[in-house]
Amino acid sequence: MTEHSWGHRLRTAVRNRGRLCVGIDPHPPLLDAWGLPRTADGVARFSDICVEAFGGEVAVVKPQVAFFEAYGSAGFAVLERTVAALREAGTLVVSDAKRGDIGSTMSAYAQAWLGDGSPLVSDAVTVSPYLGFGALDPAVTLAGETGRGLFVLARTSNPEGGGLQQSLTAGGPSVAQSIVDAAVAQNRDGNDTIGLVVGATRGHGLDLSEFTGPILAPGLGAQGATVRDLADIFEGSRELLLPNTSRDVLKAGPTVSALRAAALRVRDEVETGLA
Numbered sequence: 001m002t003e004h005s006w007g008h009r010l011r012t013a014v015r016n017r018g019r020l021c022v023g024i025d026p027h028p029p030l031l032d033a034w035g036l037p038r039t040a041d042g043v044a045r046f047s048d049i050c051v052e053a054f055g056g057e058v059a060v061v062k063p064q065v066a067f068f069e070a071y072g073s074a075g076f077a078v079l080e081r082t083v084a085a086l087r088e089a090g091t092l093v094v095s096d097a098k099r100g101d102i103g104s105t106m107s108a109y110a111q112a113w114l115g116d117g118s119p120l121v122s123d124a125v126t127v128s129p130y131l132g133f134g135a136l137d138p139a140v141t142l143a144g145e146t147g148r149g150l151f152v153l154a155r156t157s158n159p160e161g162g163g164l165q166q167s168l169t170a171g172g173p174s175v176a177q178s179i180v181d182a183a184v185a186q187n188r189d190g191n192d193t194i195g196l197v198v199g200a201t202r203g204h205g206l207d208l209s210e211f212t213g214p215i216l217a218p219g220l221g222a223q224g225a226t227v228r229d230l231a232d233i234f235e236g237s238r239e240l241l242l243p244n245t246s247r248d249v250l251k252a253g254p255t256v257s258a259l260r261a262a263a264l265r266v267r268d269e270v271e272t273g274l275a
């Protein structure tokens, strides 16, 4: 593993600041609760508060792109500033864009989220493998070259995911397991460029024993998963487990101090529960 690699950068961040990944999801009802307008300016204020509360405090922050995209170019401008400010503060940013397309188009998405000099450049991006894992190749290559990462959806936290993800491929393993296996093969260079998304809301039924990369586990809090569930579900694959929570922390806003305290409390609970 090189010092420049995503796996190395992430391990260092987690060692210094814990493994919790806090989401920035400016849902319209949260804007209301924070006394902010449902406009790009409201999202900007929301994001500034989050940057102040989480930047340099937690290892990883995951802005959910949809809540910015909803306001068009003004929303994207807020997202650009938010991502840059968090990275400037030393927090790793996983942009939750869930991109996935045919290879030639995937290359453009990869440039947008992982390319040096792109206005939206992030440390990692979430991607969907459901156009075929191989279609992600341009993003895999660029991430490897730039020391950035991908989080590939394998077994999602939502109840609707199972029908597709648990169905069996022609070769035998489930669709979700075939994604895990492809990620294991890609990570053989030791850089752990490929992470997986595996929800914390139920048993995943996957064999993760050969997977050494990061596992982003959403579902903690608002979707019902507890720290105890994380410990049970991810027994044996906890080294780079990054539990994600968004609304459960964000509901503590709008003051910076309350928001930061909520994030650090969940972070500490997670550290204790997974020790």
Ligand SMILES: O=C(O)c1cc(=O)[nH]c(=O)n1[C@@H]1O[C@H](COP(=O)(O)O)[C@@H](O)[C@H]1O
Pocket: 023, 025, 064, 096, 126, 155, 156, 157, 158, 197, 198, 199, 218, 219, 220, 221, 222, 223, 244, 245, 246, 247, 248
């Ligand atoms: O890729 C994701 O981050 C993701 C995958 C998944 O399986 N489930 C899931 O909830 N997420 C995201 O994780 C966040 C969860 O938010 P809360 O339910 O508020 O904690 C949202 O931004 C979701 O889009």
